[in-house]
Amino acid sequence: MTTIEKPVTQARQCSRCILDTHDDPGMSFDEQGVCSYCNMYDALPKYDFSQGDPAKSEREAIISKIKASGKGKDYDCLIGLSGGVDSTYLAYQAHKMGLRPLAVHFDNGWNSELAVKNIENVVSKLGIDLYTYVIDWEEFRDMQVAFFKASVIDIEALTDHAIYAALIKLASKNKIKYMLSGNNIATEAILPSPWIYKDFTNIKDIQKRFGTRPIKSYPHLGYFQRLYYLNIKQVETIQILNYMPYDKDDAKKTIIEELEWRDYGGKHYESIFTRFYQGYILPTKFKVDKRKAHLSSLICSGQLTKEEALEELKLPIYDPDLLEEDKEFVLKKLKFTEKEFDELMKMPPIPHKAYGHTKSFFEQYPFLKFLRPLIKNIRRY
């Protein structure tokens, strides 16, 4: 009896970073074998800090603009604080630049002890006022469970959307014009698009289908609300770390020395859920190793060589003892039995777009699709 062996599809890896076509089958390569993500990285407007400080005047202009906006008010900007490297370093820099931020921590019920201790140290050592937005845990739990049942990849969209919504509403309420964001090109510009899907319409539909209660207090922004805050209230987000050299190791060293910050291992591992999601759910169910995106960003920004990145990738993604402990905790919090959870983990992934979502222009008006090539051509010029 002969069996026909399916050819194992070999993934093609980028010649510069460590992403490959398993991470995003849609990625393309140029003549040098460099992937579309690296090319996108190169095309991003950004400063090169290898010689001098080319962003100095721009940065100072931004700082004085922020300061001017805060005249006569308690705060001139708002920063989200998770206790992780990026937001901690952001708070440190904001303080150093003489800004008067209101720090906002979004508590989604998954804080680690490290996270809260780091936040405590940052705000007390820098003398920054803190506000915490605590999500209604029972409602949020129901929504997270719904995402598990929907079998979609971006479970963290629930947290990410709510953080943005809560922060922008708070900024607006406190008459703060500027939100400083720890997002940055140097350590996180590269992120394969199949891994992420942030869309409130999608969240709403998944909750309607799989949730057991309506969305009530969950902070969210619909399309028009977003327009309202951005255009009428004119709350502006500034990624200030892009205007200064941002080296991950240097940043860590600084906050460890100055703020008694404690390291927690992986990127975004300050949240127990995120740790479990990135360390177990993504690799096991979705065959995604999120470290590859982060390491690829570091390669592009010159903080790591490809060889170093590949070496780091060989390290275990999760300490087995910690995995065991976290799994038990996650199941308890989400009220899953081991069997239920394992069944959900075995369910094949379902694309976000299989559920309701905000449609693109052509999805909304399919009869206009014949115009698409034309528009593409127009855009090219």
Add this chain to the structure above:
Amino acid sequence: MRRVRVIPVLLLKNGGLVKSVKFKDFKYVGDPINAVKIFNEKEVDEIVILDIDASKEGREPDLDKIKEIASEAFIPLAYGGGITRIEQIKELLFNGIEKIVLNQSAFNNPGLITEAARQFGSQAVVVSIDVKKNLFGSYKVYQHSKGKNTKRDPLDFAKEAVQLGAGEIFLNSVDLDGTQKGYDLTLVEKIAKEIEVPLIACGGANGVSNFREAIQAGSSACAAGSLFVFQGKHRAVLINYPSQKDLKKEVFEQI
């Protein structure tokens, strides 16, 4: 140097954690399982968890929830709320609770204190006493389940509880609850020097120096709510606990 216990008090309401001011104005502070996990990692001495609606609503202790919470704590846990029968106490103690806190039963069913102490030892039986000043400024025992002051004198009430078998008195000031103005030291002193069992002071703590004051006034341990769940002028929810270094320097070495 003397080591004393420093105890976070967590209030359960509708399954979530809340913090009150003067037994009112409840602010939601999050999921109890996560909070206890964080306190556990901070290596606190002990945690007191009180389901503040159970007796009011005539509910039994939510054993499933308590079990879940207890499984996150390797430190001693005391639980209070809705305890009316000896079987419940047995269940609680068999499911990871170290001590039970009786409040409503001290009014309705004092025999339960005695029976619990007889079966499980008085070290497992805490009687909590809420105290509120009346219009004339004298201390009276406040009955939480009814939401009003009684005519009972706290000292008599405490002495009686001890006689019945309470191994510890948890003394809470309603007037100072959530205010972070410091403990009612007069009250602490008044009760502590008259009873032979340990007294836990609660209500009003604003920092480690308050612990020292309470111990000097005669209490054996210090409890606090707001102090350990809030940070700064916006009362941002942020679980915290003083370091052993600070406690040693500011409290243990001073008493």
